[in-house]
Amino acid sequence: MAQYTFNVEMSCSGCSNAVNKALSRLEGIEKIDISLEKQEVVVDTELPRETVLAAIKKTGKTVKDYMFDNGRLLDGSSHWLQLKKEQPNPIRSWAHAKVEIRVYISSSIQIILTTVSMTADLPLSAAIVIFDVMLFFRIFCSWIYKSLRRS
Known part of the structure; x- marks a missing residue:
């Protein structure tokens, strides 16, 4: 079982409910933790990361590029050292x-x-x-x- 963490732009409880509903429809998901404060969705699942990501994107929410798996970027480095910096306005x-x-x-x-x-x-x-x-x-x-x- 893998744990995936996604940074999803959500502004209200309706947004988090939409993401929760979309992920709940997938079979093979054990646990879903959604934090509006952190703009974070943590999923324990046996599904591939791309499947979970596609389900979140289907809700129309923006998912940022610095996703990581178990606290690490997918290339194995620590996520807090290599977060993609957003371009300031x-x-x-x-x-x-x-x-x-x-x-x-x-x-x-x-x-x-x-x-x-x-x-x-x-x-x-x-x-x-x-x-x-x-x-x-x-x-x-x-x-x-x-x-x-x-x-």
């Missing part, structure tokens, strides 16, 4: 990088202004101007943080 990556740069710059400016206003012996009007600039950067940082969390 360059537009989203660049957008995140720009937002992070803005956060670092505005945070640095806010720290500098806070330090100057606390250590320097400034007249009241200068302190108010610095406070206004700090308030602007604080609002700007919170706006950037919110946009980063949304994407």
